[in-house]
Amino acid sequence: MKLKDLINEYYDQLSKSQKKVATYIIDNPRNIAMSTAQEIGKTIGVSETTVIRFCYSLHLSGYGELQKVIREQLLFQESSFTTYQKSKLELEQAPHFFTKVMERDRIAIGETMKQIKEEDYEKAIEQLSQAETIYILGLRSSYTAANWLSYTLGLVKGNVRLLRPETEDVIQTLSQMNDKSVVIAISFHRYLKETIQIAELAHRQQAFIIGITDSMLAPIHTFSDLLFPIYSPNKSTLDATASLFSFMNAIIAGLSVKEKDSFEKRRETYQSIPSDFLFVEGVD
Incomplete structure (x- = not known):
């Protein structure tokens, strides 16, 4: 191990x-x-x-x-992308390549389930439910996950913002945070200093920090009120993708049940707005 x-x-x-x-x-x-x-x-x-x-x-x-x-x-670690490729080359000659890759994802999801404490998950849902504003932070390789979580969480609950340091004044955004704010910070190896620094500043503003990362010892743990470790066999964000999105889906599911009345109102309002011009119907 x-x-x-x-x-x-x-x-x-x-x-x-x-x-x-x-x-x-x-x-x-x-x-x-x-x-x-x-x-x-x-x-x-x-x-x-x-x-x-x-x-x-x-x-x-x-x-x-x-x-x-x-x-x-530890002293001879290769880049996460190199490790990712090597792990897939091991399967290259085996039959049913794609099923073996997906099987490894299934195992990683199972390992993630073992690492996450039920009481921590329930506390996270409670904090998100009570929050006046939720901020989602994830940069570079974590950006896609942060963007998805921000969009999907916004369908369930209002006042969800995706933090975009490259296009907004982060200091101005941080100044609006308080003890009724929740920040979900997604940070995987190699850990970006900017993510850690923003989480630290948000922590100083008394925001509740939920860290999603690949280790209980990842740098984001220092400023996290709750920390959720996502299992990755090779310290590669790519290998953690299936487990990460599965856990984020569990967060969405938990909050949609917790906020079922307000979620239903948001759904009705959403569906009441004419939007036929935006979509094309598929074949039944």
């Missing part, structure tokens, strides 16, 4: 000090590979014993094994 997945698996069982060690390891793998447990503990502000106990919590034999795993797994 990859170290990041191992940390995710045992993260909730770690002490507060051990979680600091976990975060530092993900952010600074080279330092771990080149430093002693005592040096790392001093840098983080914890004891050497805490660093070693962290290793035991992951069922590693000790700090030496942690260094070995880091050298093998």
